[in-house]
Amino acid sequence: MNTIVELQKVEKGFGNDLVVKGIDLNVKRGEFLTILGPSGCGKTTTLRMIAGFEEPDAGQILLEGQNVVGIPPYKRDVNTVFQSYALFPHMTVNENIAYGLKMKGVSKSEITTRVKEALRLVQLESFGDRKPRQLSGGQQQRVAVARALVNNPKVILLDEPLGALDLKLRKQMQMELKHLQQKLEITFIYVTHDQEEALTISDRIAVMNEGTIEQIASPKEIYERPQTKFVADFIGDTNLLEVKITDMKENSLVLDFYGFKVGGKLGINQNVSDSMYLSIRPERVQLVKETPDLSYSLPGVVEETIFVGSFIRTIVQLAKGDRIVVMTPSQGKQIFQSGERVWVTWREEDGIVIGA
């Protein structure tokens, strides 16, 4: 797969606030790339710069190797789908989808064929004569997608496109969008603040925080090998314990946590320093009654046990007020009571050590 969109040291500020701080990003042809981050981190601004609605203060944006900075949005081979759908209320679905083609002077017969095809792709063949207000939220969103597809752009930019939908419809539309993207092999650049959505839908995720990209990787790698404390914390639930490295062989670490020895692996691209964090997912922690034979474990006291359907969530108090959350499948597992003394342990490869 070759690169279709490339951002090189892109910067953007509003007034005195630098909101995009020199980011680099490579998007591959035919990939579903998601920019994920909390509200206000600069996701939309980044997308709007790719679309051409905003211009960067510094850096370059390349589309198929050509710098597009300064080129207006309608001359870039990208289309945007907005959360608000941005449909014209007085036009029918057909007219909404045809609008861009009409402006470009495409012939009537070709417009009819292409609009029909776009509606077929989003499964709305029989809705062409309706007005947007006669459609449900999910259907309006599909019209917005059809309108973006109708020009056959190389890249589709989607800014929280499912944000206005209820959870069930949102999940259904996530799969629809993913299947459509795979079928058409169009590059999608998708913006969301919903980490579960990003993990479900993407080939790769760029995690953004305060105007910088902290990690770009597949959902599995982002989840299992977070590169920064922010990524570990933002994606899924994790436990973060402050540790000191006492021994290191290759990437295999012996760590000190208030005088107890525990194991872990050094995360990707980490500089070893005095203050490090161990990130460990709740479902990777084992909870046992007796001191385990495994060399590394921590003693604790059960603070709370919560039954959450197929899982039991146990909160264990460790040394000096630190807590660790443990998720264990509820079937056939021992349930510990509040106040019980227990041990927590994990496989070395499940404890990822990252900088502060």
Ligand code: ATP
């Ligand atoms: P959200 O998920 O809430 O949409 P975001 O990550 O997409 O957030 P942006 O919309 O890119 O964030 O905004 C980043 C920062 O830039 C915010 O602090 C925002 O207030 C500011 N900002 C965005 N657009 C403008 C503008 N046109 N003028 C001034 N400030 C702006």
